[in-house]
Amino acid sequence: MLKKLVMAALLASLSLPAAAERIRDLVTVQGVRDNALIGYGLVVGLDGSGDQTMQTPFTTQSLSNMLSQLGITVPPGTNMQLKNVAAVMVTARLPPFSRVGQNIDVVVSSMGNAKSLRGGTLLMTPLKGVDNQVYALAQGNVLVGGAGAAAGGSSVQVNQLAGGRISNGATIERELPTTFGQGGELNLQLNDEDFTLAQQISDAINRQRGYGTATPLDARTIKVLVPPGNSSQVRFLAEIQNISVRVGAIDAKVIINSRTGSVVMNRDVVLDSCAVAQGNLSVVVDRQNSVSQPDTPFGGGQTVVTPNTQISLQQQGGSLQKVNASANLNNVVRALNALGRRRST
Structure with a gap:
């Protein structure tokens, strides 16, 4: 009897929660x-960071068409x-x-060569x-989630600037017909x-x-008989x-959003003991203006200012760092926070 109790306790300890x-x-x-929705539009009010109209002729054409609808005629040519x-x-999702x-x-994404949509109005x-x-x-x-700055030929950028969101930015004008509950049955997936x-x-x-009332059809679908009438x-x-x-234990999930730089983990994520090597990568852009003057003042030459840009890539090796099981x-x-605070020796 004692042996059976011990075996039962061991099996219980090994079972998944x-x-x-x-x-x-x-x-x-x-x-x-x-349901997916899509549209083409214009964002205005950008601080010099919009499309280069010579390279994106569709932007100029769209603006001319919009102005004509408002009663403003742009002379041809x-x-x-x-x-x-x-x-x-x-783009948007119709619930x-x-x-x-x-x-x-709605989500707004640039399709031309605009540098940033920050401060713009759709x-x-x-x-x-x-x-x-x-x-x-x-x-x-x-609303743009990224940030950036530029001066003197050098620039720095964090996340994407060519896309953004508008909270509650679209108003539904047409309802989508639904076949909910027709036929006296529904499928749960x-x-x-x-x-x-x-x-x-x-x-x-x-x-x-x-x-x-319910019948499983396969590993994902369950057919359910429902009473008549919407209510x-x-x-x-x-x-x-x-x-x-x-239900058994839920699978661990880690979601990484490269646009906003955010990382989301559910409660079932665990860490095993491991070693991580983390190095530093730096990109340095240095721009200097060189002045070239003629050798003879009266030789008819001109002073020329030539920009010189130097780009260097610096990479530092990282040492292995131990991460304890969690x-x-x-x-x-x-x-993970402790790993980010440690410095390579």
Whole structure:
């Protein structure tokens, strides 16, 4: 008897930790999804960092078309040398069940050779779907997450300056038709395919709503029979989404956004003992102006100022540094921060 208890204790200690998760956190309803929108527009108000119109003729053409719609005629052949205008592509996601008048966020990205969109304002831009129908209108001030400076031929930049966002920058003008709940059934789709989890969710729904209500079709899809009527379906989904299911350990995830330089980790990220070599890389740009004068003052020569730019790449080797194992997120953060504070010898 004692031997059986010891074996049971060992098996319990080796099993993965389980946690109760709501069904709504594990699945999505098939057909209830975002839809992509796209549009072409102009950003104005840039401080000399816009498109070079000689190299991007579509910017000048777009500006002329916009001015003509406002009743302003640009004489043919006019060479508009503008530096505060940039041609951009505007993208957005139309959420499910969106209604006319709601606001959504938009992403603005330069498609020309603009250096920065900081301080710019997006003019009214129609956003279309794949059916070429206008679903929203975007306009507003562009918020750029990067930073940069330039002086005397040298420049420094952190993250991207040729793209930005406008919070609540688009207003929905057309609703997307939906087939939600038609046919008396819905499909629940797991965020990650798992045969065991699909069966567990199906069993949990059947225990509460009756046998035959839910049927797992594969490792990702669960077919659910729903009552007729939109109000009944909403109540039905609200009930089954709050059912708790015992699941195993969640996979560790690390998300890196190269545009903003941010790193996101979930609570299941751990570190094993390892050694890391970290070196320093520096780029130095040095610009000096050289003055060339003629040898004879009365020989008819001219004084010429010639810019000389020197670019050097300096790389310093890094020594191996030990990172201790960390079993929880707090220790992981401390270990990574300590690694950044250490200096190579």
